[in-house]
Amino acid sequence: MEFLLITLLNGVTYGLLLFMLSSGLTLIFSMMGILNFAHASFYMLGAYLAFQVGARLGFWPALLVAPLLVGALGAAVERLGVRKAHRFGHVAELLFTFGLSFLVEELVQLVWGKAAVDYRVPPSLDGAAFTLFRTSFPLYKGFMMAVSLAMLLGLYLAITRTRVGLVIRASLTRPEMVQALGHDVPRVFTLVFGSGAALAALAGVIAGNAYVTEPGMAAAMGPIVFVVVVVGGLGSLGGAFLASLLIGVLQTFMVASDFSVVDLARRLGLGVPDAPALARLSLTQLAPIMPYLLMVAVLIFRPRGLMGARET
Amino acid sequence: MLEVNDLHAFYGKSHVLHGVHLSVGAGEIVALLGRNGVGRSTTVKAVMGQVTATGSVRFQGREILGLKAHQIARRGLGWVPEDRAIFQDLTVRQNLELGLKGKRESARWGMKDVFALFPQLEQRADTPAGVLSGGEQQMLTLCRTLMGDPQLVMIDEPTEGLAPKIVEQVGAFLGEIARRGVAVLLVEQKLDIALDISRRLYVMGHGRIVFQGTPQELRGNDAVRKEWLEV
Numbered sequence: 001m002e003f004l005l006i007t008l009l010n011g012v013t014y015g016l017l018l019f020m021l022s023s024g025l026t027l028i029f030s031m032m033g034i035l036n037f038a039h040a041s042f043y044m045l046g047a048y049l050a051f052q053v054g055a056r057l058g059f060w061p062a063l064l065v066a067p068l069l070v071g072a073l074g075a076a077v078e079r080l081g082v083r084k085a086h087r088f089g090h091v092a093e094l095l096f097t098f099g100l101s102f103l104v105e106e107l108v109q110l111v112w113g114k115a116a117v118d119y120r121v122p123p124s125l126d127g128a129a130f131t132l133f134r135t136s137f138p139l140y141k142g143f144m145m146a147v148s149l150a151m152l153l154g155l156y157l158a159i160t161r162t163r164v165g166l167v168i169r170a171s172l173t174r175p176e177m178v179q180a181l182g183h184d185v186p187r188v189f190t191l192v193f194g195s196g197a198a199l200a201a202l203a204g205v206i207a208g209n210a211y212v213t214e215p216g217m218a219a220a221m222g223p224i225v226f227v228v229v230v231v232g233g234l235g236s237l238g239g240a241f242l243a244s245l246l247i248g249v250l251q252t253f254m255v256a257s258d259f260s261v262v263d264l265a266r267r268l269g270l271g272v273p274d275a276p277a278l279a280r281l282s283l284t285q286l287a288p289i290m291p292y293l294l295m296v297a298v299l300i301f302r303p304r305g306l307m308g309a310r311e312t
Numbered sequence: 313m314l315e316v317n318d319l320h321a322f323y324g325k326s327h328v329l330h331g332v333h334l335s336v337g338a339g340e341i342v343a344l345l346g347r348n349g350v351g352r353s354t355t356v357k358a359v360m361g362q363v364t365a366t367g368s369v370r371f372q373g374r375e376i377l378g379l380k381a382h383q384i385a386r387r388g389l390g391w392v393p394e395d396r397a398i399f400q401d402l403t404v405r406q407n408l409e410l411g412l413k414g415k416r417e418s419a420r421w422g423m424k425d426v427f428a429l430f431p432q433l434e435q436r437a438d439t440p441a442g443v444l445s446g447g448e449q450q451m452l453t454l455c456r457t458l459m460g461d462p463q464l465v466m467i468d469e470p471t472e473g474l475a476p477k478i479v480e481q482v483g484a485f486l487g488e489i490a491r492r493g494v495a496v497l498l499v500e501q502k503l504d505i506a507l508d509i510s511r512r513l514y515v516m517g518h519g520r521i522v523f524q525g526t527p528q529e530l531r532g533n534d535a536v537r538k539e540w541l542e543v
Binding site for chain 2: 173176
Protein backbone atom coordinates (compact mmCIF):
# COMPACT_ATOMS: atom_id res chain seq x y z
CA MET A 1 0.00 0.00 0.00
CA GLU A 2 2.74 2.45 0.93
CA PHE A 3 4.68 1.33 -2.15
CA LEU A 4 1.60 2.07 -4.24
CA LEU A 5 1.05 5.54 -2.78
CA ILE A 6 4.67 6.66 -2.88
CA THR A 7 5.17 5.33 -6.39
CA LEU A 8 1.99 7.07 -7.48
CA LEU A 9 3.21 10.35 -6.02
CA ASN A 10 6.57 9.93 -7.77
CA GLY A 11 4.80 9.10 -11.01
CA VAL A 12 2.56 12.14 -10.79
CA THR A 13 5.57 14.36 -10.06
CA TYR A 14 7.36 13.02 -13.12
CA GLY A 15 4.17 13.30 -15.18
CA LEU A 16 3.65 16.94 -14.23
CA LEU A 17 7.25 17.62 -15.19
CA LEU A 18 6.64 16.02 -18.58
CA PHE A 19 3.60 18.22 -19.00
CA MET A 20 5.59 21.35 -18.22
CA LEU A 21 7.87 20.40 -21.10
CA SER A 22 5.23 19.18 -23.52
CA SER A 23 2.70 21.98 -23.03
CA GLY A 24 4.97 24.42 -24.84
CA LEU A 25 5.87 21.90 -27.50
CA THR A 26 2.27 21.00 -28.25
CA LEU A 27 1.23 24.67 -28.48
CA ILE A 28 4.13 25.45 -30.83
CA PHE A 29 3.50 22.34 -32.89
CA SER A 30 -0.21 22.87 -33.33
CA MET A 31 -0.14 26.63 -33.85
CA MET A 32 2.80 26.88 -36.19
CA GLY A 33 3.21 23.32 -37.45
CA ILE A 34 6.78 23.44 -36.21
CA LEU A 35 8.31 20.30 -34.84
CA ASN A 36 10.70 21.99 -32.46
CA PHE A 37 13.59 19.60 -31.97
CA ALA A 38 15.33 22.15 -29.79
CA HIS A 39 12.55 22.23 -27.21
CA ALA A 40 14.35 19.94 -24.78
CA SER A 41 17.47 22.07 -25.25
CA PHE A 42 15.61 24.90 -23.52
CA TYR A 43 14.95 22.46 -20.68
CA MET A 44 18.68 21.76 -20.43
CA LEU A 45 19.57 25.45 -20.61
CA GLY A 46 17.12 26.10 -17.78
CA ALA A 47 18.95 23.63 -15.57
CA TYR A 48 22.43 24.95 -16.42
CA LEU A 49 21.45 28.59 -16.02
CA ALA A 50 19.80 27.82 -12.70
CA PHE A 51 23.04 26.15 -11.61
CA GLN A 52 25.06 29.19 -12.71
CA VAL A 53 22.71 31.87 -11.38
CA GLY A 54 22.07 29.82 -8.26
CA ALA A 55 25.79 29.70 -7.46
CA ARG A 56 25.82 33.51 -7.38
CA LEU A 57 22.39 34.49 -6.12
CA GLY A 58 20.94 31.35 -4.62
CA PHE A 59 18.23 28.94 -5.73
CA TRP A 60 15.16 31.15 -5.33
CA PRO A 61 16.24 34.00 -7.64
CA ALA A 62 17.46 31.35 -10.11
CA LEU A 63 13.99 29.80 -10.13
CA LEU A 64 12.71 33.06 -11.61
CA VAL A 65 15.72 34.33 -13.57
CA ALA A 66 16.63 31.18 -15.52
CA PRO A 67 13.17 30.68 -17.12
CA LEU A 68 12.95 34.39 -17.97
CA LEU A 69 16.35 34.34 -19.67
CA VAL A 70 15.54 31.19 -21.61
CA GLY A 71 12.10 32.57 -22.50
CA ALA A 72 13.72 35.67 -23.99
CA LEU A 73 16.16 33.46 -25.85
CA GLY A 74 13.27 31.36 -27.17
CA ALA A 75 11.44 34.45 -28.42
CA ALA A 76 14.63 35.61 -30.15
CA VAL A 77 15.11 32.19 -31.74
CA GLU A 78 11.56 32.34 -33.13
CA ARG A 79 11.88 35.89 -34.37
CA LEU A 80 15.33 35.66 -35.92
CA GLY A 81 15.59 32.01 -36.85
CA VAL A 82 12.42 29.96 -37.08
CA ARG A 83 10.48 32.72 -38.84
CA LYS A 84 13.16 33.07 -41.50
CA ALA A 85 13.44 29.32 -41.97
CA HIS A 86 9.64 29.08 -42.21
CA ARG A 87 9.70 30.80 -45.60
CA PHE A 88 11.66 27.91 -47.02
CA GLY A 89 9.21 25.28 -45.85
CA HIS A 90 8.99 22.59 -43.23
CA VAL A 91 12.24 20.87 -44.09
CA ALA A 92 14.21 24.05 -43.50
CA GLU A 93 12.42 24.58 -40.18
CA LEU A 94 13.07 21.03 -39.11
CA LEU A 95 16.75 21.27 -40.00
CA PHE A 96 17.01 24.59 -38.22
CA THR A 97 15.64 23.34 -34.90
CA PHE A 98 17.56 20.07 -35.29
CA GLY A 99 20.79 21.99 -35.81
CA LEU A 100 19.98 24.28 -32.93
CA SER A 101 19.67 21.33 -30.56
CA PHE A 102 23.21 20.21 -31.51
CA LEU A 103 24.51 23.73 -31.20
CA VAL A 104 23.11 24.08 -27.69
CA GLU A 105 24.53 20.73 -26.67
CA GLU A 106 28.02 21.63 -27.95
CA LEU A 107 27.88 25.06 -26.33
CA VAL A 108 26.86 23.58 -23.02
CA GLN A 109 29.82 21.21 -23.21
CA LEU A 110 32.17 24.07 -24.09
CA VAL A 111 31.02 26.22 -21.19
CA TRP A 112 30.31 23.68 -18.47
CA GLY A 113 32.24 20.62 -19.60
CA LYS A 114 31.18 17.10 -20.53
CA ALA A 115 30.62 15.85 -17.01
CA ALA A 116 27.59 16.56 -14.87
CA VAL A 117 27.69 19.79 -12.89
CA ASP A 118 27.10 19.95 -9.17
CA TYR A 119 23.61 21.43 -9.24
CA ARG A 120 22.02 20.51 -5.94
CA VAL A 121 18.71 20.72 -4.18
CA PRO A 122 18.87 23.76 -1.85
CA PRO A 123 19.33 22.84 1.82
CA SER A 124 16.02 24.44 2.76
CA LEU A 125 14.23 21.92 0.55
CA ASP A 126 16.35 18.92 1.45
CA GLY A 127 14.91 16.19 3.61
CA ALA A 128 11.66 14.33 3.89
CA ALA A 129 8.25 15.89 3.54
CA PHE A 130 6.51 13.08 5.35
CA THR A 131 7.03 9.44 6.10
CA LEU A 132 4.43 6.89 5.16
CA PHE A 133 4.95 3.75 7.31
CA ARG A 134 8.63 3.25 6.56
CA THR A 135 8.94 5.02 3.19
CA SER A 136 9.66 8.72 3.15
CA PHE A 137 8.62 11.18 0.46
CA PRO A 138 11.29 13.83 -0.20
CA LEU A 139 10.38 17.42 0.47
CA TYR A 140 11.88 18.45 -2.86
CA LYS A 141 9.53 16.14 -4.77
CA GLY A 142 6.68 17.88 -3.01
CA PHE A 143 8.13 21.21 -4.06
CA MET A 144 8.38 20.04 -7.68
CA MET A 145 4.77 19.03 -7.53
CA ALA A 146 3.71 22.36 -6.07
CA VAL A 147 5.59 24.33 -8.74
CA SER A 148 4.10 22.13 -11.47
CA LEU A 149 0.58 22.55 -10.13
CA ALA A 150 1.01 26.33 -9.83
CA MET A 151 2.26 26.37 -13.43
CA LEU A 152 -0.71 24.24 -14.50
CA LEU A 153 -3.16 26.61 -12.84
CA GLY A 154 -1.42 29.67 -14.29
CA LEU A 155 -1.41 28.19 -17.77
CA TYR A 156 -5.05 27.18 -17.48
CA LEU A 157 -6.10 30.68 -16.39
CA ALA A 158 -3.99 32.33 -19.08
CA ILE A 159 -5.46 30.14 -21.82
CA THR A 160 -9.10 30.22 -20.71
CA ARG A 161 -9.53 33.64 -19.11
CA THR A 162 -7.49 36.08 -21.15
CA ARG A 163 -7.95 37.56 -24.58
CA VAL A 164 -4.52 36.40 -25.71
CA GLY A 165 -5.50 32.92 -24.54
CA LEU A 166 -8.60 33.08 -26.72
CA VAL A 167 -6.52 34.15 -29.71
CA ILE A 168 -4.11 31.29 -29.03
CA ARG A 169 -6.90 28.74 -28.83
CA ALA A 170 -8.42 29.96 -32.08
CA SER A 171 -5.00 29.92 -33.74
CA LEU A 172 -4.62 26.25 -32.84
CA THR A 173 -7.04 25.40 -35.62
CA ARG A 174 -7.33 28.36 -38.02
CA PRO A 175 -4.38 30.76 -37.66
CA GLU A 176 -4.94 32.38 -41.09
CA MET A 177 -8.52 33.27 -40.14
CA VAL A 178 -7.47 34.69 -36.79
CA GLN A 179 -5.00 36.92 -38.59
CA ALA A 180 -7.59 37.98 -41.14
CA LEU A 181 -9.77 39.12 -38.22
CA GLY A 182 -7.04 41.62 -37.33
CA HIS A 183 -4.96 39.80 -34.73
CA ASP A 184 -1.19 39.97 -34.99
CA VAL A 185 -0.70 36.21 -35.13
CA PRO A 186 3.07 36.34 -35.81
CA ARG A 187 3.53 38.26 -32.56
CA VAL A 188 1.40 35.73 -30.72
CA PHE A 189 3.61 32.98 -32.21
CA THR A 190 6.69 34.68 -30.77
CA LEU A 191 4.98 34.99 -27.41
CA VAL A 192 3.97 31.32 -27.40
CA PHE A 193 7.40 30.18 -28.52
CA GLY A 194 9.06 32.24 -25.81
CA SER A 195 6.61 31.11 -23.12
CA GLY A 196 7.03 27.49 -24.21
CA ALA A 197 10.79 27.85 -23.90
CA ALA A 198 10.37 29.46 -20.47
CA LEU A 199 8.17 26.60 -19.26
CA ALA A 200 10.69 24.06 -20.53
CA ALA A 201 13.41 25.98 -18.69
CA LEU A 202 11.34 26.02 -15.50
CA ALA A 203 11.08 22.25 -15.79
CA GLY A 204 14.87 22.17 -16.16
CA VAL A 205 15.36 24.36 -13.09
CA ILE A 206 13.32 22.13 -10.81
CA ALA A 207 14.36 18.80 -12.36
CA GLY A 208 18.05 19.47 -12.99
CA ASN A 209 18.92 19.16 -9.32
CA ALA A 210 16.46 16.37 -8.55
CA TYR A 211 17.88 14.24 -11.35
CA VAL A 212 21.17 15.17 -12.98
CA THR A 213 22.36 18.20 -14.95
CA GLU A 214 24.60 17.01 -17.78
CA PRO A 215 24.95 17.65 -21.53
CA GLY A 216 22.97 14.51 -22.43
CA MET A 217 19.85 15.54 -20.52
CA ALA A 218 18.19 17.21 -23.51
CA ALA A 219 18.74 14.23 -25.77
CA ALA A 220 17.37 11.93 -23.09
CA MET A 221 14.22 13.98 -22.48
CA GLY A 222 13.48 15.13 -26.05
CA PRO A 223 12.02 11.95 -27.53
CA ILE A 224 9.74 11.31 -24.55
CA VAL A 225 8.30 14.77 -24.84
CA PHE A 226 7.51 14.13 -28.49
CA VAL A 227 5.80 10.91 -27.52
CA VAL A 228 3.66 12.85 -25.05
CA VAL A 229 2.56 15.26 -27.77
CA VAL A 230 1.70 12.47 -30.21
CA VAL A 231 -0.08 10.32 -27.63
CA GLY A 232 -2.00 13.30 -26.27
CA GLY A 233 -3.07 14.44 -29.71
CA LEU A 234 -2.11 17.45 -31.76
CA GLY A 235 -3.52 20.75 -30.67
CA SER A 236 -4.77 19.47 -27.35
CA LEU A 237 -3.32 20.74 -24.10
CA GLY A 238 -5.73 18.48 -22.24
CA GLY A 239 -4.45 15.51 -24.21
CA ALA A 240 -0.84 16.44 -23.47
CA PHE A 241 -1.73 16.66 -19.78
CA LEU A 242 -3.38 13.24 -19.79
CA ALA A 243 -0.53 11.65 -21.75
CA SER A 244 2.08 13.20 -19.45
CA LEU A 245 0.43 11.77 -16.35
CA LEU A 246 -0.17 8.43 -18.04
CA ILE A 247 3.44 8.04 -19.15
CA GLY A 248 4.82 9.47 -15.91
CA VAL A 249 2.84 7.14 -13.66
CA LEU A 250 3.17 4.08 -15.89
CA GLN A 251 6.91 4.44 -16.30
CA THR A 252 7.49 5.08 -12.61
CA PHE A 253 5.51 1.98 -11.69
CA MET A 254 7.44 -0.11 -14.21
CA VAL A 255 10.77 1.11 -12.92
CA ALA A 256 9.73 0.43 -9.33
CA SER A 257 8.42 -3.08 -9.94
CA ASP A 258 10.69 -6.09 -10.16
CA PHE A 259 8.70 -8.73 -12.01
CA SER A 260 8.37 -9.62 -15.68
CA VAL A 261 5.45 -10.03 -18.04
CA VAL A 262 5.74 -13.81 -17.55
CA ASP A 263 5.45 -13.42 -13.78
CA LEU A 264 2.41 -11.28 -14.29
CA ALA A 265 0.82 -13.89 -16.53
CA ARG A 266 1.59 -16.67 -14.03
CA ARG A 267 0.06 -14.69 -11.24
CA LEU A 268 -3.10 -14.33 -13.29
CA GLY A 269 -3.13 -18.12 -13.59
CA LEU A 270 -1.90 -18.36 -17.17
CA GLY A 271 0.70 -21.02 -17.77
CA VAL A 272 3.41 -19.83 -20.12
CA PRO A 273 5.77 -22.77 -20.68
CA ASP A 274 8.26 -21.29 -23.14
CA ALA A 275 7.85 -17.55 -23.19
CA PRO A 276 9.92 -15.41 -25.59
CA ALA A 277 12.94 -13.65 -24.18
CA LEU A 278 11.20 -10.28 -24.37
CA ALA A 279 8.49 -11.43 -22.00
CA ARG A 280 11.08 -12.65 -19.52
CA LEU A 281 12.67 -9.22 -19.19
CA SER A 282 11.61 -7.46 -16.03
CA LEU A 283 9.24 -4.53 -16.28
CA THR A 284 12.06 -2.31 -15.07
CA GLN A 285 14.08 -3.25 -18.11
CA LEU A 286 11.09 -2.59 -20.35
CA ALA A 287 10.31 0.81 -18.80
CA PRO A 288 12.48 2.90 -21.17
CA ILE A 289 10.74 1.58 -24.29
CA MET A 290 7.23 1.78 -22.82
CA PRO A 291 6.57 5.35 -24.10
CA TYR A 292 7.48 4.32 -27.63
CA LEU A 293 5.35 1.19 -27.49
CA LEU A 294 2.50 3.37 -26.29
CA MET A 295 3.09 5.80 -29.15
CA VAL A 296 3.06 3.03 -31.74
CA ALA A 297 -0.14 1.62 -30.25
CA VAL A 298 -1.79 5.04 -30.29
CA LEU A 299 -0.71 5.69 -33.87
CA ILE A 300 -2.20 2.35 -34.93
CA PHE A 301 -5.46 2.43 -33.00
CA ARG A 302 -6.15 6.12 -32.54
CA PRO A 303 -4.03 8.20 -34.91
CA ARG A 304 -5.37 11.51 -33.70
CA GLY A 305 -4.18 10.80 -30.18
CA LEU A 306 -6.13 10.63 -26.94
CA MET A 307 -7.80 14.01 -27.32
CA GLY A 308 -6.46 15.37 -30.59
CA ALA A 309 -8.63 17.60 -32.72
CA ARG A 310 -7.09 16.57 -36.03
CA GLU A 311 -4.78 14.01 -37.59
CA THR A 312 -2.13 16.18 -39.18
CA MET B 313 -13.06 52.61 -51.73
CA LEU B 314 -11.42 49.44 -53.06
CA GLU B 315 -9.55 49.59 -56.35
CA VAL B 316 -7.84 46.54 -57.73
CA ASN B 317 -5.60 47.07 -60.75
CA ASP B 318 -3.69 44.58 -62.86
CA LEU B 319 -3.63 41.93 -60.14
CA HIS B 320 -1.57 38.83 -60.92
CA ALA B 321 -1.27 35.82 -58.65
CA PHE B 322 0.53 32.50 -58.86
CA TYR B 323 0.20 29.17 -57.09
CA GLY B 324 3.67 27.75 -57.55
CA LYS B 325 4.19 27.83 -61.31
CA SER B 326 0.57 28.16 -62.35
CA HIS B 327 -0.53 31.67 -63.17
CA VAL B 328 -3.99 32.02 -61.61
CA LEU B 329 -4.87 35.70 -61.98
CA HIS B 330 -4.01 37.48 -65.23
CA GLY B 331 -4.45 41.14 -64.44
CA VAL B 332 -7.73 41.57 -62.58
CA HIS B 333 -9.31 45.05 -62.44
CA LEU B 334 -12.25 45.84 -60.22
CA SER B 335 -13.54 48.47 -57.84
CA VAL B 336 -16.07 48.74 -55.05
CA GLY B 337 -17.51 52.07 -53.88
CA ALA B 338 -18.57 53.02 -50.35
CA GLY B 339 -21.78 51.33 -49.24
CA GLU B 340 -22.09 49.46 -52.52
CA ILE B 341 -22.91 45.78 -53.02
CA VAL B 342 -20.83 44.41 -55.87
CA ALA B 343 -20.94 40.81 -57.04
CA LEU B 344 -18.03 38.84 -58.44
CA LEU B 345 -19.42 35.97 -60.49
CA GLY B 346 -17.97 33.07 -62.42
CA ARG B 347 -17.64 29.31 -62.46
CA ASN B 348 -15.52 27.34 -60.03
CA GLY B 349 -11.80 27.69 -60.53
CA VAL B 350 -11.78 30.95 -62.50
CA GLY B 351 -9.97 32.82 -59.73
CA ARG B 352 -12.73 34.55 -57.76
CA SER B 353 -11.62 33.24 -54.37
CA THR B 354 -7.99 33.85 -55.25
CA THR B 355 -8.78 37.47 -56.07
CA VAL B 356 -10.37 37.97 -52.68
CA LYS B 357 -7.54 36.14 -50.90
CA ALA B 358 -4.94 38.23 -52.71
CA VAL B 359 -6.68 41.43 -51.60
CA MET B 360 -6.72 40.06 -48.04
CA GLY B 361 -3.00 39.28 -48.07
CA GLN B 362 -3.52 35.52 -47.97
CA VAL B 363 -1.98 34.88 -51.39
CA THR B 364 1.11 36.62 -52.74
CA ALA B 365 0.27 38.74 -55.75
CA THR B 366 1.59 41.58 -57.87
CA GLY B 367 -0.18 44.64 -59.20
CA SER B 368 -2.02 47.20 -57.14
CA VAL B 369 -4.70 47.03 -54.47
CA ARG B 370 -5.72 50.39 -53.05
CA PHE B 371 -8.09 50.65 -50.11
CA GLN B 372 -9.38 54.06 -49.06
CA GLY B 373 -6.70 55.61 -51.21
CA ARG B 374 -3.74 53.69 -49.81
CA GLU B 375 -1.81 50.80 -51.27
CA ILE B 376 -2.35 47.63 -49.21
CA LEU B 377 -0.78 44.97 -51.44
CA GLY B 378 2.15 43.43 -49.57
CA LEU B 379 0.80 44.21 -46.10
CA LYS B 380 0.16 41.35 -43.69
CA ALA B 381 -3.39 40.09 -43.28
CA HIS B 382 -3.86 41.57 -39.81
CA GLN B 383 -2.68 44.97 -40.99
CA ILE B 384 -5.14 44.83 -43.87
CA ALA B 385 -7.93 43.81 -41.49
CA ARG B 386 -7.08 46.73 -39.22
CA ARG B 387 -7.42 49.13 -42.13
CA GLY B 388 -11.09 48.14 -42.27
CA LEU B 389 -11.31 45.21 -44.67
CA GLY B 390 -13.26 42.15 -43.63
CA TRP B 391 -13.12 38.68 -45.17
CA VAL B 392 -15.55 35.80 -44.82
CA PRO B 393 -13.95 32.74 -46.40
CA GLU B 394 -15.76 30.13 -48.43
CA ASP B 395 -15.30 27.39 -45.83
CA ARG B 396 -16.53 29.78 -43.09
CA ALA B 397 -13.51 29.02 -40.88
CA ILE B 398 -15.54 28.74 -37.68
CA PHE B 399 -13.53 28.03 -34.54
CA GLN B 400 -15.38 24.79 -33.85
CA ASP B 401 -14.27 24.16 -30.26
CA LEU B 402 -14.94 27.69 -29.11
CA THR B 403 -18.40 28.90 -28.17
CA VAL B 404 -20.51 31.15 -30.37
CA ARG B 405 -19.81 34.07 -28.05
CA GLN B 406 -16.05 33.45 -28.14
CA ASN B 407 -16.15 33.28 -31.93
CA LEU B 408 -17.83 36.68 -31.97
CA GLU B 409 -15.35 38.10 -29.44
CA LEU B 410 -12.51 37.07 -31.72
CA GLY B 411 -14.01 39.29 -34.37
CA LEU B 412 -13.27 42.33 -32.21
CA LYS B 413 -9.95 43.95 -33.03
CA GLY B 414 -9.60 45.72 -29.72
CA LYS B 415 -11.32 45.22 -26.41
CA ARG B 416 -14.28 47.47 -27.16
CA GLU B 417 -17.24 46.90 -29.38
CA SER B 418 -17.86 49.34 -32.18
CA ALA B 419 -20.92 51.56 -32.32
CA ARG B 420 -22.06 50.06 -35.61
CA TRP B 421 -21.89 46.36 -34.77
CA GLY B 422 -21.94 44.96 -31.27
CA MET B 423 -22.97 41.69 -29.71
CA LYS B 424 -26.45 43.20 -29.19
CA ASP B 425 -26.94 44.05 -32.87
CA VAL B 426 -25.85 40.60 -33.91
CA PHE B 427 -28.16 38.91 -31.43
CA ALA B 428 -31.04 41.16 -32.43
CA LEU B 429 -30.61 40.17 -36.07
CA PHE B 430 -30.10 36.48 -35.35
CA PRO B 431 -31.84 35.38 -32.16
CA GLN B 432 -30.67 31.80 -32.82
CA LEU B 433 -27.10 32.89 -32.14
CA GLU B 434 -28.11 34.35 -28.78
CA GLN B 435 -29.91 31.17 -27.78
CA ARG B 436 -26.79 29.18 -28.61
CA ALA B 437 -24.25 31.73 -27.40
CA ASP B 438 -22.56 29.33 -25.03
CA THR B 439 -22.55 26.19 -27.15
CA PRO B 440 -19.51 25.18 -29.21
CA ALA B 441 -19.79 26.65 -32.67
CA GLY B 442 -19.01 23.29 -34.25
CA VAL B 443 -22.48 21.96 -33.44
CA LEU B 444 -24.36 24.75 -35.22
CA SER B 445 -26.18 24.02 -38.48
CA GLY B 446 -24.63 25.16 -41.76
CA GLY B 447 -26.92 28.18 -41.93
CA GLU B 448 -26.17 29.21 -38.36
CA GLN B 449 -22.45 28.84 -39.00
CA GLN B 450 -22.76 31.11 -42.02
CA MET B 451 -24.53 33.75 -39.92
CA LEU B 452 -21.87 33.37 -37.24
CA THR B 453 -18.95 33.83 -39.60
CA LEU B 454 -20.60 36.90 -41.17
CA CYS B 455 -21.32 38.43 -37.77
CA ARG B 456 -17.83 37.61 -36.49
CA THR B 457 -16.28 39.62 -39.30
CA LEU B 458 -18.73 42.49 -38.76
CA MET B 459 -17.78 42.69 -35.06
CA GLY B 460 -14.45 44.12 -36.26
CA ASP B 461 -16.36 47.05 -37.80
CA PRO B 462 -15.07 46.77 -41.38
CA GLN B 463 -15.72 49.41 -44.04
CA LEU B 464 -15.91 46.69 -46.66
CA VAL B 465 -16.56 42.95 -46.35
CA MET B 466 -15.58 40.39 -48.95
CA ILE B 467 -17.89 37.40 -48.66
CA ASP B 468 -17.00 34.19 -50.45
CA GLU B 469 -19.99 32.01 -51.48
CA PRO B 470 -22.16 32.61 -48.42
CA THR B 471 -25.08 30.62 -49.80
CA GLU B 472 -23.24 27.46 -50.78
CA GLY B 473 -25.01 24.37 -49.49
CA LEU B 474 -27.78 26.29 -47.75
CA ALA B 475 -31.53 25.71 -48.01
CA PRO B 476 -33.47 28.27 -50.14
CA LYS B 477 -35.09 29.82 -47.07
CA ILE B 478 -31.72 30.47 -45.44
CA VAL B 479 -30.34 31.82 -48.73
CA GLU B 480 -33.13 34.40 -48.59
CA GLN B 481 -32.16 35.28 -45.02
CA VAL B 482 -28.53 35.73 -46.05
CA GLY B 483 -29.60 37.98 -48.92
CA ALA B 484 -31.67 40.14 -46.58
CA PHE B 485 -28.77 40.33 -44.16
CA LEU B 486 -26.38 41.53 -46.87
CA GLY B 487 -28.89 44.26 -47.69
CA GLU B 488 -28.95 45.26 -44.03
CA ILE B 489 -25.15 45.43 -43.92
CA ALA B 490 -25.10 47.77 -46.92
CA ARG B 491 -27.86 49.93 -45.38
CA ARG B 492 -25.58 50.53 -42.42
CA GLY B 493 -22.93 51.83 -44.78
CA VAL B 494 -20.69 48.78 -45.13
CA ALA B 495 -19.65 47.98 -48.69
CA VAL B 496 -19.92 44.34 -49.80
CA LEU B 497 -17.95 42.39 -52.38
CA LEU B 498 -19.98 39.23 -52.88
CA VAL B 499 -18.37 36.22 -54.55
CA GLU B 500 -21.17 34.06 -55.90
CA GLN B 501 -22.05 31.28 -58.23
CA LYS B 502 -25.81 31.66 -57.85
CA LEU B 503 -26.93 34.24 -60.35
CA ASP B 504 -30.34 34.92 -58.74
CA ILE B 505 -29.19 36.32 -55.42
CA ALA B 506 -26.44 38.33 -57.08
CA LEU B 507 -28.83 39.90 -59.57
CA ASP B 508 -31.31 40.68 -56.79
CA ILE B 509 -29.11 42.51 -54.34
CA SER B 510 -26.07 43.90 -56.11
CA ARG B 511 -25.70 47.27 -57.76
CA ARG B 512 -22.94 46.20 -60.11
CA LEU B 513 -21.55 42.84 -61.18
CA TYR B 514 -18.28 41.49 -62.50
CA VAL B 515 -17.96 38.17 -64.28
CA MET B 516 -14.64 36.34 -64.22
CA GLY B 517 -13.24 33.78 -66.63
CA HIS B 518 -9.77 32.27 -66.80
CA GLY B 519 -8.30 34.68 -64.25
CA ARG B 520 -9.63 37.85 -65.89
CA ILE B 521 -12.70 40.07 -65.66
CA VAL B 522 -14.72 39.27 -68.78
CA PHE B 523 -17.81 41.40 -68.10
CA GLN B 524 -18.80 44.29 -65.90
CA GLY B 525 -22.11 46.06 -65.66
CA THR B 526 -25.44 46.42 -63.88
CA PRO B 527 -27.88 43.58 -63.18
CA GLN B 528 -30.05 44.76 -66.12
CA GLU B 529 -27.13 44.67 -68.49
CA LEU B 530 -26.21 41.15 -67.44
CA ARG B 531 -29.83 40.00 -67.70
CA GLY B 532 -29.87 41.30 -71.25
CA ASN B 533 -26.55 39.76 -72.23
CA ASP B 534 -27.23 36.11 -73.08
CA ALA B 535 -23.84 35.59 -74.68
CA VAL B 536 -21.88 36.39 -71.50
CA ARG B 537 -24.22 34.29 -69.35
CA LYS B 538 -23.93 31.29 -71.67
CA GLU B 539 -20.20 31.47 -72.13
CA TRP B 540 -19.10 32.30 -68.59
CA LEU B 541 -21.83 31.44 -66.13
CA GLU B 542 -24.31 28.76 -67.09
CA VAL B 543 -23.18 25.22 -66.60
